[in-house]
Amino acid sequence: MEKSNFVDQIRIFCRSGHGGAGSKHFMRTKFNPQAGPDGGDGGRGGHIILRGNKNMWTLLHLRYYKNVLAENGQGGNKNNMKGRDGKDIVIEVPLGTVARDEETEENEAEILEHGQEIVWIKGGRGGLGNAQFATPTNQAPEHAQPGEPGEEGWKVLELKVLADVGLVGFPNAGKSTLLSVITAAKPKIADYAFTTINPNLGIVAYRDGKSFCVADLPGIIEGAAEGRGLGHRFLRHIERNSVLLFVIPADSNDHKKEFAILVNELEQYNPELLHKQFLIAISKSEMLDDELKAAIVKELPANIPHIFISSMTQQGLNDLKDLLWKALNEGQEVTNN
Template sequence: MFIDYAEILIRGGRGGDGAVAFRREKYIPKGGPAGGNGGKGGDVFIVADPNLHTLLDFRYKKDYFAQDGKPGGSSLKDGKGGENIIIRVPPGTLIKNAETEEVIIDADTPGKQHLLVKGGKGGKGNSNFATPTNQTPRFAEKGKSGEQIKVILELKLIADLGLVGFPNAGKSTLISAISEAKPKIADYPFTTLEPNLGIVRYKNYNSFTVADIPGIIEGASEGKGLGLQFLRHIERTKILLFLIDVTSENIQKDYKILINELKQYSPLLAEKPAIIGLSKADLLDEKELKKFKKKKIRNTDAPVVLFSSASGYGVEELLETVWYYISGNY
């Protein structure tokens, strides 16, 4: 199950209390203060784990508390510090303050560790409070509470290529044809209900990742259909591939609707380098194929590639164009 949103409570460990103790040694009836300091509370870290692809685990566990520090002991023995905890999230996860929705951490680099909350400081033992006028202090300092915060985890997939198109435009068929991903495919709209991520092996041991999101309909940027829920997953892609069914009654209008939805959601998204793929070329006869091979889309410089995932027609040309763009040649 793909889960891309979660809310969790995170707390650093409490610092251990300082100890009140005195030296008790043979022939020394009145030893001085010997209370040790409390241990520091554990910290909480976030790390992006490339082996994770969903926030599913956070649906079942909502609280993440680091271990408390141990109290100080006698004979000037300090308490042991609380163990840190590391929360692992998929790369591309944003960590936001749940109250302000301010982004605290962008966990976009696999393996990089981020400190999220600090544990409390351990209290000082009574050995720290001896003075010339009070050589036997009978008090110690309490440990401090750890930091606490409620956060939102929001996953944005990181991919080289993002597939954009109406429901049933052939996005899932394409990703299954060019990668090992096996999304659900059927001949009706909204077959894809959650994003799919595929890895495409290309010539000379090259590879790139593809993100397939549920189909966009007119009004997606306003929350219609499933588009708004998943549009954020193509925000981090390098390039976009607009997929339009070649049997559409008005290809130019379809492109206009798709690009307008992206602009309304995020103007920056609409400015990404793009390729236009006319899918389902296997449904055309020879005469129509020649006509569509010369097809141009107005108001864009994006190259247009005619292809069929079912028959394989034009797929190699499409992959060459995608790799050319991913390599920065645009």
């Protein structure tokens, strides 16, 4: 099977550079064979640095980059010459990337801005040469420090898509079709579950040259929070979205139950997701008359804004853009009970 070009998690082995050893050396001149210590310091080991790049959308470029080994620092030399620092390694990553330690699962770095640089794994410090240890009472120190070792271990880079609005719903709810008509994105669309297996991003052109970003995310199934279906791979992407648009098709057997399952999966994965702004879009509404719409409204939570839309007939799409823009820019507080 062909591998996807969207890679949102990478496991790599990292080792920063060891610091160079300090030099133990004594100056010798023609007229003074015991002129004193002149051993230089060792250079520091190379860092491993993360740099944000807004032009990247995936971790694909790191798929075969399994070992990241920074250069060691050079040792010090005579004449108080400091060793050269090890060359740093810069890893460019998309915005929204989180770096964590595989063993401890501790988050170690987070890249959110273009050009942002974070020293992820520091190189070892270079050792001091014996010239640094000279004192009035010890003018010929025989001691120089070794360099500090670098850090090493298995690390995980994980991409959480940065988008203003995340489309949430069951497979085949019409999320990809909606994205294709309100943005220039061209997601794969077909009449079977899990057409979308990777996030698709699109920019919605709004009034007066304004715009916002929408992410079409893989469909949730019941049990996703426990890892069923696309499970955690999907759910982690919605942590970055300011607004969640729940897309529920008009032909659903039970709109209230479908919404409840979706919210429950979010809560099971991360209860903090319930503090985001929720909106509901009833898709495929071209088949509804006013009486059916009224019946559906009775099933929906009264405290969450809703709208009826049709990607096929363009019904309600301009009103949807207005609703999303308002939610993104007015910071309305919504209680999701």
